[in-house]
Amino acid sequence: MSVPPRRFPRLALFDLDGTLLDSAPDMLATVNVLRAERGLPPMALAALRPHVSKGARAMLAAGFPHLEASEREAMVPAFLAAYERELARHGAPFDGVEAMLGALEADGARWGIVTNKPEYLARQLLPLLGWDARCAVLVGGDTLPVRKPDPEPLLHAARALGVAPQACVYVGDDERDIVAARAAGMPSVVALWGYRPDGEDPASWRGDVMIEAPEALSAAAAWPQAQGGAPE
Known part of the structure; x- marks a missing residue:
């Protein structure tokens, strides 16, 4: 009997900064505005x-x-105001992200964003990146009373789309992303291309897989196996 080909998870959830978006240049411009002042x-x-x-x-x-x-x-308020002016002016999606998202969509999978960035800023970013009609769900750091590493933002995103947590996969570049995914019962991907201080060991986060570059996730076989796709 032939083995059916692997498919992408029915719902892939992503952190934003350092995972989908190389926003460090925008953040640098923001900090330097404040430093110049x-x-x-x-x-x-x-x-x-x-x-x-x-x-x-x-x-x-x-x-x-x-x-x-x-x-x-x-x-902090001045930082957020300056950052709002710099949104997507300097940064861009990481190389390979668009191909990865396209591969998910071609397989009929949906994808969304769960970020600790304030929701109003994340929502402003989506049309600038051409993602506003493609992103199925967006949960920001202030959408709920709690944020990552609490699992509730991830669970909220899954519930919003009627997908069981174990049928989702969460992708992030920070330990709190992986902690939140594990607590939510979601398989996780450690995005090694993201932002980490020296000395942090992503292997210690105990994600399901560690991936070096976004383009690797254009192949379904690179993703951890999620279970089914029906609502609980």
Whole structure:
């Protein structure tokens, strides 16, 4: 008896920054706007890049290490306002992401985004990337009372599309992505092409598979096996 060919998961969920989108150049422009306002020289991309997936506060800590945490916290609204002006002006999807998304769609699979980025910013990004009509579900960091590593944003996305969690796969470049997926009962993919500080060992996150580049996920066989696709 022949073995049927592997198919993509019925619902693939992705982190955004560092997984689908190389947003580090936009984030760098944002930090450097704030640094210039304070008379500081521009920061280098290599110094900021490892912190991008950790969020605004981590990037502010990298960009303004001389400030107290309370002073950086007060800068968060200015950071978000500056970032809104820089959306998709400098960054772009990682090489291979469009091919991967196209392969999912050609197989009849759906895909969505679960990010800790504020929802209003993520929603502004989608049409700039041409993804607004393609992304089946979007959950932001403030869509719910909790965010990753809590599993509820992933479960919320699955419920919104009537897909059982075990029929989904979550892809992310940060440990909290993989923690959230495991708690949600979803197979997970560690995106090794994303943003990580030196010294982090992604093997310790215990994802189901680790993938070096997005184009590898254009093949169904590279994905961890999800179970079925019917609602619970």
